[in-house]
Amino acid sequence: MQTYYSNGKLLLTGEYVVLDGALSLALPTQFGQSLLIEPIIEPKLIWKSINTNGNVWFEDEYVIQNGTLHKSSNGIQSDNEISNRLSQILTVAKQLNPKFLSDSNGYHVESKLTFPRDWGLGSSSTLVNNIAQWAKVDPYVLLELTFGGSGYDIACANYDAAISYQLTKAFDYTQNQKRHICQVDFCPEFKDCLYFVYLNKKQNSREGIEHYKKNRSQISNEISEINQITSKIIDCKSLNEFEALIDHHESIISKILQIEPIKNQIFKDFKGSIKSLGAWGGDFILATSIINPTDYFKQKGFETVIPFEKMVLK
DSSP, X not given: OEEEEEEEEEEOSOTTGGGGTOOEEEEEEEEEEEEEEEEESSSEEEEEEEOTTSOEEEEEEEEEETTEEEEOTTOSOSSOHHHHHHHHHHHHHHHHOTTTTOSSXXXXXXXXXXXOGGGOSOHHHHHHHHHHHHHTSOHHHHHHTTTOSOSHHHHHHXXXXXXXXXXXXXXXXXXXXXXXXXXXXOOOTTGGGEEEEEOSSXXXXXXXXXXXXXXXXXXXXXXXXHHHHHHXXXXXXXXXXXXXXXXXXXXXXXXXXXXXXXXXXXOTTOSSOEEEOXXXXXXXEEEEOSSOOXXXXXXXXXXXXXXXXXXBOO
16 A cells, blocks of 8 residues: 655745745645555546545546546546546646556545645645655646646645745746745744634635736736745744734735735734735634734634644644
């Protein structure tokens, strides 16, 4: 039996503008997804996806014929978006490595999440990275040909500490210089004042990216500012400085997106700073507070509040 595992992700700085070359700070999480591969005699791919409660939330069956993948007549999901997406990822992986799924046997595959699917910590990117490891293909290329995006989530899947991430040139399958990734030491002295709050809503990253592309114009100055903010946050020593930096970051992205920051929308009375992480409008936010703010957010209807120490992999 083969086993693969990929870390989840959070983008602390550079959301959206990471696509245009901004220096960003990304945090791999203690939550992730595993992939267990067990060979079977039949030329089939029998797939089960398990959620964090141990329940099957998706299952389907494919037939491997002459080195190609087909929907099985026994398949549970005949025309399901998830089934079609999984089939696409596997098919692209095989195109990148024709030896993948080319033998006469098949596989029983079990994918297990250690976080709720709607948290937005990378259920898709961790799956892509795991399949890439199994198929022995470049995960960044597999992501580009399936979901798209900057690839920072793939980097997080493979790093066990915080990273700075920056795209450096247009995508080219023949080159390895598209991105610059550097592992950084981000475990600030004020980490006990940092909390991640789930907004009870999974945000569609692709829709967020489309909104960004429609609203951005000339943003070279803004990217330069974000680069400086990211560098300063990595080396930040005090909570006051950190709060000033993330507040400034929120104001810059707010102007680009033409969307009010989440604190102005919902948490005006919060005594601390709040920053969106990833696509605005859902998933997790970062909140700073000297005292544990769990009660405040629960009173607002947000039950999931996770301290830095229990979220970030380090």
